[in-house]
Amino acid sequence: MQCEKQAPIKYYVGIDVGSASVRAALVDESGTVVAHADQPIQIWEPQPDHYEQSSADIWAACCSVTKKVVSGVDASQIRGVGFDATCSLVVMDKQFQPLAVNSEGQNNRNVIMWMDHRAVSQVERINATQHKVLSCVGGVMSVEMQPPKLLWIKENLQESCWGKAGYFFDLPDFLSWKATGVTARSLCTVVCKWTYTSDGGWDDSFWKMIGLEDLVKDKYEKIGNHILSPGEPVGKGLTAGAAKDLGLPEGIAVAASLIDAHAGGLGVIGADVKGHNLPCENQPITSRVAMICGTSSCHMGVSEVPIFVPGVWGPYFSAMVPGLWLNEGGQSATGKLIDHVVRGHAAFPELQSKAAASAHNIYTYLNGHLDVIKKSLPVGFLTVDLHVWPDFHGNRSPLTDLTLKGMVVGLTLSQGLDELALIYLATIQAIALGTRHILETMQAAGHDINTLFLCGGLSKNPLFVQMHADITGKPVVLSKEVESVLVGAAILGACASGDFASIKEAMEKMGRIGRVVQPNRGHKRFYDKKYEVFLKLVEHQREYRSIMNSF
DSSP states (O other): OOOOOOOOOOEEEEEEEOSSEEEEEEEETTSOEEEEEEEEOOOBOSSTTOOEEOHHHHHHHHHHHHHHHHTTSOGGGEEEEEEEEOOOEEEEETTSOBOOSSTTOOTTOOEEOTTOOTTHHHHHHHHHTTOGGGGGBTTSOOTTSHHHHHHHHHHHSTTTTGGGEEEEEEHHHHHHHHHHSOOOEEHHHHHHHSOOBTTTBOOHHHHHHTTOTHHHHTTTTTTOSOEEOTTOBOTTSSOHHHHHHHTSOTTOEEBOOEEHHHHHHHHHTTOOOTTSOOTTTTSOGGGEEEEEESSSEEEEEEESSOOOOTTSEEEEETSSSTTSEEEEEEESOSHHHHHHHHHTSTTHHHHHHHHHHTTOOHHHHHHHHHHHHTTTSOGGGGGTTOEEEOOBTBBOSSSOBTTOOOEEEOOOSOOSHHHHHHHHHHHHHHHHHHHHHHHHHHHHHTOOOOEEEEESGGGGOHHHHHHHHHHHTSOEEEESSSOHHHHHHHHHHHHHHTSSSOHHHHHHHHOOEEEEEOOOGGGHHHHHHHHHHHHHHHHHHHHHHHHHHTO
């Protein structure tokens, strides 16, 4: 009896541009990452709160990692490419050449990073207008969005940049343009970071009111007047030049892109949860929040009707999952904050030495050290007298106050490894308490959330995951594939190829559950008290600032 010939496996390439590196993955139709590669990219910090990158450096890294993951694979089996990236601002001239976003005139540095806070004055003036478009960004625009950055360029680099600029791209859209030669923008980027609305488009009155009427005159050609839904095919696929750069055949489908956090949400939030005894089983995905935690963290919740949440971005229609409204909470510094606290401690050299001797990374070693010093206590209870307010880079959600500062209460004169482990633990708890603050604000506005889905680099840290379960009181679902953001990007490519009927179908088939972490219910009272202290910290900070401002 002759066996049926097995159909060849279909593959998709997901390319993710994070803050400090570019990653690519070859993903099959079941959502398995078959090959993975990464490469660092450069960040310039010419002065405090100014962070810049190079679009040429980023594209070169995209090409390098993609060639690695597709090496040795039959190119005819690779069906589509999807990009995601940070919501950084890329500036090009009318001939698509990079323009400097700095006073030094360094044209290779043509990207203002998402975490750049140079436009504080501009965003304050934008928020003072109280224009109606601000209702879709939680009522207050963030300095990390694009309008204040555009206004900063106009006011500070009028001749060298603003007057010569031909195109302002969100980084995800720059990548799809580079791949296809088509300047179409993704609905995700323009809705979430530029004030475009899916029902009304651009609002002329907003741009005129904030002093950027120049963008209206050319029918928004510089910022996008051709908008595509995420996952929709862009143009005729890869151009000959891009195909050669990436090591792929010409014409392969390229999807309209996503912001990196949204790609992570796409990679996890729609997974089939049957058989895992989770409260979200047999519930719509509106009962879930996807938390993408890396350098910063984003909290993505969806709803069937628009929900306006104070201090939380959105609601954005179809910005992540087609047909659903998206709210996006966030913390501007999480992984970056943990690194800052640990590496800046006096005991860091000792930690480095001991971690290297034990062949562990520094965080695995710290987690083990906490287990040693806890004695009979649960690990989390070690911080009964040590409390952190985590807004070292301002508060994105739900307070939307970029002037807030970090706080530590409970320090002693000791500076040994034990103290480093404790401040590390307290910092992780503070980030989880911030997540609880965001979730409670979303729930008070009308969301009904019962399960967290975590992905990103910090989701690999078991202490970080357990603290989020314990402090929020909700089970945490981890993806079977750690690289969920890359799976999300690959899902876009799969949709653009036509192999799946919809994003929702691809999410269900390519997003897979790995492990579930349940909260320790017996620790609830302790964390309720920690949360009380957490909220008191910001009250005190505002109180003492008010006192000093009256000086």
